[in-house]
Amino acid sequence: MDEPPSVTESFDDPRITPQFCRRLSGETGDLVLLGVVHDHPASVARVERVLEHVEPETLALELPPVAMPLYRVYAHNGDADDSPSPRFGGEMSAAIRAAPDADLVGIDAPNWSFLRRLVVRLVADRVPPATVRRVLSSVGGATREALACRVAATLTHATSMTVVPGDRVEYDCEPDDSPAQQAAHERSHVASVQALLGSVHTDGSAVAYRDETREECMIERLETVRSAPGDVVAVVGVDHLERLETELSA
Template sequence: MDAHYDDPRITGEHLRSIDTPTGTVTLVGVVHDHPASVFRVRTVVTDRVPDVLALELPPLSLPLFERYAEDTRTPPVFGGEASAAIQASTTDRVVGIDGPTLPFLRRLAVTLYRKGGSIGTVRGILHGLASVTKNTLRCRLAGSLAAVTSIRLEVDSPVTYATSRVDSPERQAENEHSQITRARAVMDAFEPSRAASFGDDVRETHMADRLAEFRNDGDVVAVVGRHHLEPIAEQLGARLADPDR
């Protein structure tokens, strides 16, 4: 990373490193589809040359982003930071660490049972889960279609910002910082619903557990949403410090 120490898009506020018995897990926080985040992901993956690349994606969605990463353009047109990370990686171990999966659903059910919740909370969780599952299946279908044809489907429209990758690093970093600050301000002003908070807690716990599974597999780079960065880093650090957890 030394060659990029003066690039404002790559700073410690977006990165966390946790030592494992066989290497280091590097967490990269991103703002979805943001050009500064795409650059950061590509740079970290290229510099670290991880043995495992972990992405905040459901495993079923992964084939679609692998197809996006086959784009001859750099970074790929579709797939944001996820396809950019895959394109920059040399490892054949690319994994999705987010739900929905059967272990994730079991964790969700057990946690909901233990903590309880109102009918409204449960309804909100189920609604969110149904939406995510629907999108995951769409990604899987699109990935399967792309694997056997020349058709490339855009499942989600890329998010656009008041900056692009042709702008200066300073402008990109400034705009990304404003996006993060604005998101935090909204969360502070409007407390997230119980369902949303509950869902984030379960997802972060699930992703930390998944990353802990790679403790003996060498160096890992994990690309996660910026607001998940600190909770996942804290939980992963605790798990690696106490393998019996």
């Protein structure tokens, strides 16, 4: 079977490049992986433009399932404001708004699959108690954030105010900047973050256990989603892109 054309071939946009966009062919449809930098204008624009072109049957987001209702609200409020992009929720609410007919799936932790995998791995690896405590503390923080999103969605539905848990990430880059400016700033930001992370040894750390298990769960969920007929677009952090592409191409 011929390889499908890359996502980027359909666009003349410096924000839509192979660094951030991958297409994987499958028996029932294609899977498009979109790497993003949270709240970055280039990522928001990338998601919006690609979803206008692809029109997937399923939209998979790197969000916990319990947080999905809040981002639906943000996307809906963006429609009400008649603004170019939703005011809140960054690229995730922008994705929901850009694909109104797609089935939505949250593929990130915390969820039962993640917790089960994490416990099994910690026990099997005989992880030191100090590392276990750090892992559980990190998971507890993520769980509280997810539940805060669920409460915020309920309050936003029930009242006239929009509840926003957490802070929006700010960059020295604006939605009104040119595509070339946005793309250059995003690439520079990603390179800086990756250089910083590359200088830190994380093997066997609490962060490694948490993030590797998260990726395993995302891979498992995407394998299930893409087994159904139709194209799938997955919006994930750019740091997850390489492993997801490798595992889902196997």
